[in-house]
Amino acid sequence: LAGLTEYVESVRNAVGYEMPLCADHFGHFDINNSIRFARAMEKYRLAWVEDMVPWFYTDQWKIVSDAIETPTCTGEDIYMLKGGFKPLLDARAVDIIQPDLGTSGGLLETKKIGDYAEECGVAMAMHMAGSPVCFMANVHCAAATQNFLALEHHSVDTPWWMNLVRMTGSKPMIEKGFANVPLDAPGLGVELNEEECKKHLGKESGWFNPTPEWDAKRSHDRLWS
Template sequence: MKNALKDIIKTTKEIEKQYAAERLAEMNNVNTKANRRDFLKKTALGGMSLTALMGLSMEDTMAETTSNVRRASAPSDLKITDLRYCVTTVLGRTAIIRIDTNQGIYGLGEVRDGADPRYALMLKSRILGENPCNVEKIFKIIKQFGGQARQAGGVCAVEMALWDLCGKAYNVPAWQLLGGRYRDNIRLYADTPTGSDPQDQKEKIKYRTETQGYSWLKMDVSINQVRNIPGTLNNTEIMKQGSNQWQGGYMSYANTKHAFTGVQITEKGLDELAKIVHEVREMVGYEIPISTDHYGHIDVNNCIKLGRVLEKYTLAWLEDMVPWQWTEQHKTITDALDTPTTTGEDIFLLENFKDLIHNRAIDIVHPDLASSGGLLETKRIGDYAEEFGIAMAMHQAGTPVSFMANVHCAAATQNFLSLEHHSVDLPWWEDMVKTTGGDKLIVKGYAPVPLTAPGLGIELNDEVVKQHLHKSDSSYFAPTPEWDEKRSHDRTWS
């Protein structure tokens, strides 16, 4: 018994000696945090034994006994201390936010393209002092300040940043926090390139599919493409009130819902639009899915006429043919056509997808994570649609920050089809970030899922982002103390 005890003591002393050396090396490491270094000094470094812990506080004792837990911080003690932003020129104007904490780790999020960063800044006073790992709790605090489309940009940006932070705190990828992954690579779909002539377009499509490796494409089939061809449309007077379907005054064509424009497509117009799709299909072939979008503001009857003309081209889907709010019209179109239909990029929260799903008004849900509520809410949308036999594709038009948030969500959602990449031909887009796991953002039309990198798996490449700040606001994560104070009572019930 005595000999056995001597052996245990000898072995223990050897372990403690090695442990002391490791702790000394940690204390001398320039990357060791000050609070950790203070703890190491308290423990005398001479070969610490269990009895040495008796003189420490409960906090220090817990820190010591859990020191080998693999994590990047003390998650239970994390607090949000700041929210800052910068505005990039991606898609015209897209803001990135950064949420800072008391432990030096931070999370990145993105306010959807074309949305005001103030949608996120006004949430700062609601989240200061909160533990960012309580993602769902914080989401429930702030979701009342989100609305449809770009109005959800602030809530979604904060939610993205929280998952990035939480993943970094626990040293796991965001997809792991969502319940695990179904796939290691995320299929992407990209715009079909146009050319100066058919031969030029054919060469560009070959480059897109063979060199870049994209196996799913999307193209516009818009009445704007034929508006200057006589005899293709009638009632075009309203289309003169604004340059296109996105820009114009409140009473312009751009802001007149589809059923209220009175624009109709003639037989000649249908032939011209079919010719556009035919030419692309001939260049691409039938093996590669082609989705279509941006038809213009035409009513449900013209949507059906156009859809029937295009059915022979086996399109992957018809997207946003009428405003998403009109569930019955979507169902009318879906029931009339064999081509799959989809909508959803402007819908905030699962609750607003439910009518479309319950009524099987569409064949595919198509949320934009930067509008739908963020990673967890978008996964909930996909999971709910799956119960009704409906697949999910994902709309994405932003910086690599929201792109990677989508990658993690897509990895964790079983009924996922494909994710949009809207900046394929922007040469500096991928350089805006560095992957912390060493992977490339995109490889031959797929986005590799970060298997070990914590959080979203990216860090900003500051120098590149600074080169592409919007001229209206060239600040770069400057302090935002004017947003610290909460000035209202937010409860929505009495």
């Protein structure tokens, strides 16, 4: 705990208190250690603590959220509103939900999740670790959801990531840390840059080749990470 405190303090001192800072993805803590950690971090005014316990332990989330001042957040592993996000929201067990549009059910389902969260007084951040196409789908969903808080973005240090698509509107994808909503372009506002995409295919991958192996195999996935 002392080491984690020192780490967070160093980051907070570097970015200052005007910059939101959150602690990302624990997922393997028990209730008591979740509370101990969050209380130790309270002086650094974190925007949220994420995935302290598995998402499906609604009662545990409620205990943690009620015991600390820092907002709690979970949801990147949850599929759909009914049976997924709804129990957490009905119990007011977390302060922020974090669906991943690519796995939570797509644009419409994620919009439904966000709208239901708004009715419950819960904000929505969005988890995103995918392509620029997925990113722009998230941008559109976020723009249409009133309780949207922030969109995660993992590809800042990948120099070719943004070049995988071409914007079809008049504005760049990202400007001064904010994503532009392409209001003057159809669809998501992007088209694939096929030449750039082909440069970054895996060694055994082809360009939209059939993948019959996935008709029988399951991906390595878990209910929570």
